[in-house]
Amino acid sequence: MIGDPDSLRSRALPVRTLATLAVIATLTTAFAAIAQTAPVSYPPSRSMADVTAWIRSDTPLSPSQVVDVGVSAVTAVTASTPIGEPRGFLATVSSESLDPGIEGAQGIVSWSVPVQVDCEARKVKLGAMTGYPRRDLAKDGRPVRPADTDFISPTPGAPIDTVVRGLCDRDFRRPLLPGRIVAKAPEPAKPGPRQVIVASANPAGADPQPTxxxxxxxxxxxxxxxxxxxxxxxxxxxxxxxxxxxxxxxxxxxxxxxxxxxxxxxxxxxxxxxxxxxxxxxxxxxxxxxxxxxxxxxxxxxxxxxxxxxxxx
The missing domain is CATH 3.30.70.1070 (Sporulation related repeat)
Structure with missing residues (x-):
């Protein structure tokens, strides 16, 4: 006598349940792995229109915050606070990679760093940089480089140099914002009006030290x-x-x-x-x-x- 069928069913039920739970756990782990390894988006081209659309749809940045669109990354000033004498700013600078090679080499696609800017000396002091594996500038951040101990003079044309100009220069023109017409004045030695184009944007977060x-x-x-x-x-x-x-x-x-x-x-x-x-x-x-x-x-x-x-x- 092997046993009563009802007793067999009662013993077999937990085994099926455990098997089902094991399958669910396996699928959950697989889906989580797929989510973590999902391909990171990049703009379809380097045109300003494509970069602007990509910034809006796939990153936490706003086009009005962007100060530099370079070969390897888009750089933005996401927050800034004016400081007194000498005139300058405490700012947060965030970047989104445009180069898939950075993801492959360093495992990050975006990064953020606090920056102190001295507008009069045109120098900066960088805080500790944090890198992120996704385009959220929020989760799973890890240290990328330590903070600087001294102010440095940025290389002309480098992204951090553009940050300085974006914060300190009133006529700085942001790459993803069009200029706007603010005045008309007669052309010297020529009759007729002309349009005077100036930069459209105060830096995102820039609040100059008021008089x-x-x-x-x-x-x-x-x-x-x-x-x-x-x-x-x-x-x-x-x-x-x-x-x-x-x-x-x-x-x-x-x-x-x-x-x-x-x-x-x-x-x-x-x-x-x-x-x-x-x-x-x-x-x-x-x-x-x-x-x-x-x-x-x-x-x-x-x-x-x-x-x-x-x-x-």
């Missing part, structure tokens, strides 16, 4: 996103960047909030409009502080995490 008159004019800034600080809270704010484009400023604020959820718990995020040297700037602000000391402490934590910021009173 005293500009600071006074900018005080009644209008918040356009995020909750207002609670009544009775300090008027101090931590600025994490600025841009002439409100969408860029909102996107920057959202990225900072995603990167530092614990540090920003209970804080309000706002994008405020200000007039700086006759231009409209959208400032990405963290608000809701009880004191200046609280704002300073938060900014120091953000800086330790690689995010440029300063306290705005």
């Amino acid at each position: 005293k008159a500009a600071r006074t004019a900018a005080r009644p800034a209008q918040a356009i996103s995020g909750p207002a600080p609670q009544s009775g809270s300090s008027l101090v704010a931590v600025q994490v960047g600025a841009s002439p484009d409100p969408a860029d400023a909102k996107g920057l604020l959202a990225r900072v909030q995603r990167r530092f959820p614990e540090d920003l718990r209970g804080r309000a995020g706002n994008v405020a409009i200000a007039q700086v040297d006759g231009r409209t700037v959208h400032r990405a602000l963290i608000t809701g502080f009880a004191s200046t000391g609280e704002a300073i402490a938060l900014c120091e934590r953000l800086k330790a995490g690689g995010q440029a910021c300063f306290v705005r009173r």
Whole structure:
């Protein structure tokens, strides 16, 4: 007597269940491996139209942030904060590779680095660079190179030199944005009007150090996103960047909030409009502080995490 069929079925059921679970686990692992090894996209050509479309669809960058389209990479200033004397910026520079050879040799397709720029000396000091295996500038980052200890003079024409010009030069023209007509003036010694073309973009996140008159004019800034600080809270704010484009400023604020959820718990995020040297700037602000000391402490934590910021009173 081998045994009752019902008892055989009761013993066989767990075996089938375990087999099914094993198949599911194998498939899950396989799908995860496929997802991780999915081919990384590249623009179909190096034309500005194709690169712009690719930036918008396949990367976290915005065309208005791009300062250089080179042979091997697209370079963008994704955040910047002005500093005082000498005039300069604390900025975050991010790049997306255009050369598949970089992926094959280094296992990364994008990278990000904090940069301190001295506009007067035309020098930079690079922080630690982080590389990423996908085009998200967020997951599975690993150190690529250590931070510099001293300021250096960038090689003319190199991407970091373009970053300096993009941040420091008011007439810098961004490669993925067209110029815009701002004035008409008579041609010297020739009758008739002519169009004067100037650069269309203030650097993404660039908020030049305002003059005293500009600071006074900018005080009644209008918040356009995020909750207002609670009544009775300090008027101090931590600025994490600025841009002439409100969408860029909102996107920057959202990225900072995603990167530092614990540090920003209970804080309000706002994008405020200000007039700086006759231009409209959208400032990405963290608000809701009880004191200046609280704002300073938060900014120091953000800086330790690689995010440029300063306290705005």
